Amino acid sequence: xxxxxxxxxxxxxxxxxxxxxxxxxxxxxxxxxxxxxxxxxxxxxxxxxxxxxxxxxxxxxxxxxxxxxxxxxxxxxxxxxxxxxxxxxxxxxxxxxxxxxxxxxxxxxxxxxxxxxxxxxxxxxxxxxxxxxxxxxxxxxxxxxxxxxxxxxxxxxxxxxxxxxxxxxxxxxxxxxxxxxxxxxxxxxxxxxxxxxxxxxxxxxxxxxxxxxxxxxxxxxxxxxxxxxxxxxxxxxxxxxxxxxxxxxxxxxxxxxxxxxxxxxxxxxxxxxxxxxxxxxxxxxxxxxxxxxxxxxxxxxxxxxxxxxxxxxxxxxxxxxxxxxxxxxxxxxxxxxxxxxxxxxxxxxxxxxxxxxxxxxxxxxxx
Amino acid sequence: xxxxxxxxxxxxxxxxxxxxxxxxxxxxxxxxxxxxxxxxxxxxxxxxxxxxxxxxxxxxxxxxxxxxxxxxxxxxxxxxxxxxxxxxxxxxxxxxxxxxxxxxxxxxxxxxxxxxxxxxxxxxxxxxxxxxxxxxxxxxxxxxxxxxxxxxxxxxxxxxxxxxxxxxxxxxxxxxxxxxxxxxxxxxxxxxxxxxxxxxxxxxxxxxxxxxxxxxxxxxxxxxxxxxxxxxxxxxxxxxxxxxxxxxxxxxxxxxxxxxxxxxxxxxxxxxxxxxxxxxxxxxxxxxxxxxxxxxxxxxxxxxxxxxxxxxxxxxxxxxxxxxxxxxxxxxxxxxxxxxxxxxxxxxxxxxxxxxxxxxxxxxxxxxxxxxxxxxxxxxxxxxxxxxxxxxxxxxxxxxxxxxxxxxxxxxxxxxxxxxxxxxxx
Ligand code: SF4
Ligand code: SF4
Numbered sequence: 001x002x003x004x005x006x007x008x009x010x011x012x013x014x015x016x017x018x019x020x021x022x023x024x025x026x027x028x029x030x031x032x033x034x035x036x037x038x039x040x041x042x043x044x045x046x047x048x049x050x051x052x053x054x055x056x057x058x059x060x061x062x063x064x065x066x067x068x069x070x071x072x073x074x075x076x077x078x079x080x081x082x083x084x085x086x087x088x089x090x091x092x093x094x095x096x097x098x099x100x101x102x103x104x105x106x107x108x109x110x111x112x113x114x115x116x117x118x119x120x121x122x123x124x125x126x127x128x129x130x131x132x133x134x135x136x137x138x139x140x141x142x143x144x145x146x147x148x149x150x151x152x153x154x155x156x157x158x159x160x161x162x163x164x165x166x167x168x169x170x171x172x173x174x175x176x177x178x179x180x181x182x183x184x185x186x187x188x189x190x191x192x193x194x195x196x197x198x199x200x201x202x203x204x205x206x207x208x209x210x211x212x213x214x215x216x217x218x219x220x221x222x223x224x225x226x227x228x229x230x231x232x233x234x235x236x237x238x239x240x241x242x243x244x245x246x247x248x249x250x251x252x253x254x255x256x257x258x259x260x261x262x263x264x265x266x267x268x269x270x271x272x273x274x275x276x277x278x279x280x281x282x283x284x285x286x287x288x289x290x291x292x293x294x295x296x297x298x299x300x301x302x303x304x305x306x307x308x309x310x311x312x313x314x315x316x317x318x319x320x321x322x323x324x325x326x327x328x329x330x331x332x333x334x335x336x337x338x339x340x341x342x343x344x345x346x347x348x349x350x351x352x353x354x355x356x357x358x359x360x361x362x363x364x365x366x367x
Numbered sequence: 368x369x370x371x372x373x374x375x376x377x378x379x380x381x382x383x384x385x386x387x388x389x390x391x392x393x394x395x396x397x398x399x400x401x402x403x404x405x406x407x408x409x410x411x412x413x414x415x416x417x418x419x420x421x422x423x424x425x426x427x428x429x430x431x432x433x434x435x436x437x438x439x440x441x442x443x444x445x446x447x448x449x450x451x452x453x454x455x456x457x458x459x460x461x462x463x464x465x466x467x468x469x470x471x472x473x474x475x476x477x478x479x480x481x482x483x484x485x486x487x488x489x490x491x492x493x494x495x496x497x498x499x500x501x502x503x504x505x506x507x508x509x510x511x512x513x514x515x516x517x518x519x520x521x522x523x524x525x526x527x528x529x530x531x532x533x534x535x536x537x538x539x540x541x542x543x544x545x546x547x548x549x550x551x552x553x554x555x556x557x558x559x560x561x562x563x564x565x566x567x568x569x570x571x572x573x574x575x576x577x578x579x580x581x582x583x584x585x586x587x588x589x590x591x592x593x594x595x596x597x598x599x600x601x602x603x604x605x606x607x608x609x610x611x612x613x614x615x616x617x618x619x620x621x622x623x624x625x626x627x628x629x630x631x632x633x634x635x636x637x638x639x640x641x642x643x644x645x646x647x648x649x650x651x652x653x654x655x656x657x658x659x660x661x662x663x664x665x666x667x668x669x670x671x672x673x674x675x676x677x678x679x680x681x682x683x684x685x686x687x688x689x690x691x692x693x694x695x696x697x698x699x700x701x702x703x704x705x706x707x708x709x710x711x712x713x714x715x716x717x718x719x720x721x722x723x724x725x726x727x728x729x730x731x732x733x734x735x736x737x738x739x740x741x742x743x744x745x746x747x748x749x750x751x752x753x754x755x756x757x758x759x760x761x762x763x764x765x766x767x768x769x770x771x772x773x774x775x776x777x778x779x780x781x782x783x784x785x786x787x788x789x790x791x792x793x
Contacts, residue, residue, distance in 0.1 A: 062748050064766075066475065066738050071745075091537075096511050099535055100713065100745035106537070107714040108749040117537035121547075122507060122514060124530055128550035132534075135543040288514045288530070291522035317475050319741070323515035326471030327522055343473070 009195060016085055019045050019200060025148050027116075028086040030074055030101070031230075032094050032254050032286060034118050035137055035274050037163050037262075039090075040201050041156035042141075043149045047086060048197035050255055051233055051346045052077040062104055068317040069346045070230070071097045078105065088114040088147070094286050095320050114147055116140065123288040125279065134275045156270045160262065162201040167260040169208035174257070178224060178249035178305045181216035186248050187238035193256060194232075223365055224249035226301050229313035229321060231255050236350040237313065237342070237358070244362045249305035252298060253313070258284045285320035294324060295331040302337050308365040310339040311358070315346055338365060394669035396597075396641050399604065401628045408620055409610050419443035419498040424563045427520065429513045430613055431707055432506040432531055433700045435579050436555060438617040439572040440563035444504075445497055446614045447520075450486065451479030455658030455770025457493050464771050466491065477739040478771040480516035487523055500524060502562050506531035508710040510742040527562070529555055533705040537712055540705060548701035573693040576700070579617040583688030585625040586612045590685055592632040593676045594727050596649070597641025599632045602675035603665040604642065606656045612684045647672035648791050649728055651720070653679050653750075654735035654743045655769045671788050677727040679720060683708050686719070713746040717753055724760055731791045732762035738774045763787035 016026055027039060029046040039046045056072045058079035063072055077083055089111075091102035106115040118140055121129045141151055170193065176182040182189070192211065196204045222245045232238055232253060241248065251257040263280060265273035283289035283297045298310060310332055314321045325341055332339045340361040342354060350358075419425050423443040428434055430448045437444060454463050460478055466485035468474050474481075486492050503526060505517045514530060521528040531551055534544040556567045589608070592599050600608075608628060611621035635641075650668065652675050657664070668675065687706040692699035708716060723729065734751060736744050751762045763783050768774035 062746075064736055064738075064744055064748075067741065067745060093535055096741040097745055099511070100742060102537060103713040104746055104749055107712055107717070108746075108753070117535075119534040119537070119544075121534075122511070122530060122532050124528060126551050126554045128547050128554060129532075131550075132543065132547035135547075139541070139543065285515065288511075288518060290518060290528075319476060319512055320515055322473040322476055323480070323512075323519055325473075327519060329471060 009191060010199075012198060013085070016045070016047060016198065020085070024200070025088075026086040027088050027090050028078075028083045029090045030092065030094070030098055031070060032092060033120055033259060033278075033281070033284075034090060034092045035140070035278075037156065037159040037270070037274060038137065038141055038144070038151075040159040040162070042144050042151055044087075044144065045198070045200055046090070048255075049074045049077060049083070050197065051231055052082070053347055054080075055347075062108075063101075066317055067097050068315045070315055070318075071101050073346065075101060075104070078109070078111070086113070088116060090116045090118060093117065093119045095318075097317075097319075116143055120278065120287070123290065130275055130279060133278050134271055137271050137274055153270070159201065160265075160270050160273055162205055163260075163262045164264060166196065166201065166205055166208060167262050169205065169212055170257065170260050172212045173208065174249070174251060174305075176212065176216065177247060180219045180222075182211075183217040183219045184211075185238075185242040186232075186246075187235065187242050190232045190235075190238055190248075196260075197255070219247075220245065222247040223362065224305055224307040225362075225365070226250045226252060226298065226305060226307045226310045227313065228252035228298060228310055229254070230315050230318060231346065232313065233315075233346045234344055234349055240350060240355060240358055241362075244359065246362055249307050250301040252282070252301060252310075254284065254286065258282050285324050291324060291327045291331070295328055298328065298332060299335050299337065302332075302335075308338070309361065310337060311361070312339065312341045314341060314343045316343055391666055394644055394666065396599075396635075396644060399600065399628075399631060401608075401624075401631050402604075404624060404627065405608060405610065408615070408624055412615065413494045416443065416445060416494070416498050417496045424501045425498045426502045426504045427500040427517075428503075429505045429509065429517065431509040431704060431709075432504050433552065433704050434504070435572065435575045435617045435696075435700065436552060437504055437559065438575045439568060440559045440565050442502070442504075442563060443498065444614065445500070447483040447486075448479050449610070449614050450492065450494070450497065451482040451770055452656070452658050454482045454493060456661065458659045458772060459493060460659060460768075460770030461772045463491065464773075474771075474773075475738075477510075477512045477516065478768055479739065480512065480519075482770060483516065484519060487520055500526060502526060503528040504531075505529070506533055506704060508533040508704050508707050510709060510740070512741070527558070529558060531555075531704065533701075533710055535710055535712075536705065536715065540702065544705065545698060545701045548705060549697045552697045552700060573696055575617040576691055576696045577693040578619065578622050580688055580691035580693070582612060582616060582622045582625055583684055583691070585622070585629055587685030587688070589625060589629050589632060590677070590681060592629070592636055595636045596728070597639070597643065597646040598649070598674055598676045599635035599640060599642060601642040601665060601669075602652050602678045602681060603656075603661050605678070605681045606661060609681055609684065641674070643669045643672075643674045645669075645672040646674045648730040649674060649676045651675065651677045651679070651723060651727065651729045651732045652735070653720070653732060653747065654737050655680055655740060657735055657737075657765070657767045657775065658770050659772050660767070660775065667784065671792075673731075673788075673791070675733070677723045677729065679708055679716070679723070682719075682723065709742050713750060716746070717750050720750065720754060721758060724754070724758060729760065731787065732760055733787075734762055734764045736764050736766050738766070738768045739771070740769065761787065761790045 025044045029048050052073050056076040059072045059075040227248045262277045267273040283294040426442040428444045463485040464481040467481040503517050615621035687703045690699050690702040754760045
């Protein structure tokens with residue numbers, strides 16, 4: 001089942017150029033929560049900007065040193081001209097730093113590209129939340145259609161189906177992984193999953209289907225962990241986990257399973273279905289989920305995946321995550337689940353100290 | 368954020384306790400008589416807080432939350448941001464922060480939050496004792512950080528958190544946003560009725576909204592006295608006098624206090640009495656105060672003949688209150704609270720600063736890049752550049768923190784300020 005073809009990511013720039021040649025628009029989207037189904041239905045390909053490689057230099061003219069690497073590297077990418085290919089940007093309202101970055105890009109950079117924003121309501125929700133979120137979807141559609149293509153409701157319904165299917169396949173992949181039926185290593189399958197950050201939905205679904213439809217190959221029953229946090233970065237962590245015979249059996253990352261959840265809806269109207277999906281999305285620090293809910297979710301993930309511990313991967317200066325950690329760690333400990341927090345720059349590899357900490361943690365889990 | 372007040376209170380006491388040297392006191396005009404009244408009010412507020420538990424429902428409230436609604440139910444309100452500033456002014460910030468850090472909170476988090484978490488975990492506070500909250504009342508119109516912080520407190524005490532979610536104004540305030548906020552406010556009523564065991568009283572609520580409006584307008588008039596030259600007060604004093612508008616807004620005591628303060632300032636303007644003896648250059652301050660350095664800064668700038676006459680920070684409580692309307696309290700509260708500076712885009716902020724620069728005849732700008740406060744600080748570099756390009760206003764950036772002394776370097780600040788003084792002096 002582990003077809004080598006999966007392992008080579010298509011050349012991103014080439015792929016994006018091909019998409020443009022087919023008449024699609026490209027929107028550079030910053031993390032994290034946005035209704036991508038609406039973009040797809042408008043013939044817009046969201047190209048997510050999470051962790052571009054390279055060291056930030058130009059961004060330092062705009063940002064203080066105490067800002068997280070996702071914001072800094074994303075801005076650097078824009079300033080280096082490497083986002084020239086996109087037709088505009090979309091900033092979901094994720095945190096204070098991204099909120100202000102949206103304003104820097106919109107108000108100060110003079111890029112001559114439209115900059116859209118998307119405010120999503122924060123928890124605890126009230127009876128007013130549902131109506132407001134739905135209104136935000138309509139506002140976004142109006143803003144996008146005034147610049148790009150008109151919306152096709154049938155296509156939107158189809159995009160919801162695709163999204164649901166993508167979520168289902170991702171869950172299946174994690175299930176195969178935790179039942180030792182997937183022979184991909186961590187460092188192999190995360191890059192595949194992350195292709196969803198820029199592939200057209202049909203292409204991405206095809207890729208996921210090929211993975212799950214293949215013959216299952218039993219793999220070794222490695223030590224299982226839950227990976228939580230923002231991104232599976234630095235990527236060297238994944239190779240280290242492979243080396244230590246540890247598998248990620250459940251995922252609570254913002255760029256992955258916290259977002260890809262679109263349940264079958266009781267609503268026939270796609271905007272109602274998207275609203276319902278937003279309100280029911282898994283716990284997440286960036287929407288203000290109460291600690292108790294996040295904790296229960298993590299415990300459930302750990303028990304369900306027979307994970308022995310939770311590893312939190314947190315980009316430096318990430319306030320939404322850092323605030324939750326002490327109480328989550330304490331709650332996990334009470335539930336008999338060990339956890340480790342790794343705070344990192346995104347692309348700076350692993351220091352010897354981090355390697356030692358992770359090794360020691362895994363060794364402790366084995367005992 | 369706009370926390371000063373009470374907190375400052377204790378800092379203010381410290382300030383006045385430490386006798387200025389003769390040469391230092393020559394730098395300033397006669398002290399404001401009102402300061403003693405301010406001390407009394409705020410000391411009493413914190414003193415009564417000790418006995419609030421059981422006597423009144425207690426709410427911990429964020430500085431930008433629509434407290435008028437809570438007041439109508441008789442809540443005793445505590446402002447943890449104020450408390451943070453107070454700790455900072457007493458130079459106990461780093462020590463308190465390290466208590467939270469040893470419980471696992473990152474040193475990169477907002478230091479007001481770390482101080483509050485430290486107090487929650489250890490009970491330590493320079494006020495003697497703070498009453499435990501029955502309820503938390505927050506608004507994210509100042510930052511998202513506040514919601515993460517209050518969420519942690521809510522989990523710790525196992526008490527409800529009410530959030531007033533104010534959509535950020537990337538461009539302009541939209542009617543859908545107003546409707547959303549109005550509905551939230553209306554939906555809070557039954558929750559507050561239950562928590563306070565009191566029925567909502569519309570006329571009482573309108574009275575409080577009206578009083579809050581009057582108080583804020585008076586605060587605006589107080590700040591406006593500083594358009595005069597010499598300005599009758601320094602911004603360092605307003606940091607302290609902001610206390611009642613933040614933490615006692617809507618109550619008669621705050622309203623009455625500002626009437627007295629305004630009268631005193633008007634008299635000083637009439638008599639040509641300045642806050643500093645020499646006001647050669649007029650400055651604007653951006654961001655929250657550096658609480659542990661207020662005294663040093665006030666002396667340092669006064670020595671150069673420079674006086675701070677306006678601040679984006681103190682202005683926040685005068686900026687939007689004119690929207691408050693007793694005939695339309697919910698919608699007007701939605702506007703008042705969602706239009707505050709930190710809930711607005713950087714272009715709005717730039718224009719606001721340009722307006723203040725003109726109205727207050729500002730010659731230079733001091734920008735505090737506060738490690739704690741990302742919503743206030745991210746974007747300052749661009750604003751600095753634009754202000755220079757468009758108005759030729761020189762600016763200096765001071766790296767520091769609101770309460771955590773460890774993030775501040777005297778040496779680095781001195782080097783930057785010396786260069787700034789030189790530019791302004793020429
Ligand atoms: S890593 Fe954290 S702080 Fe940075 S953009 Fe994401 S949520 Fe915001
Ligand atoms: S992040 Fe800024 S606005 Fe928010 S509580 Fe801290 S200092 Fe105040």
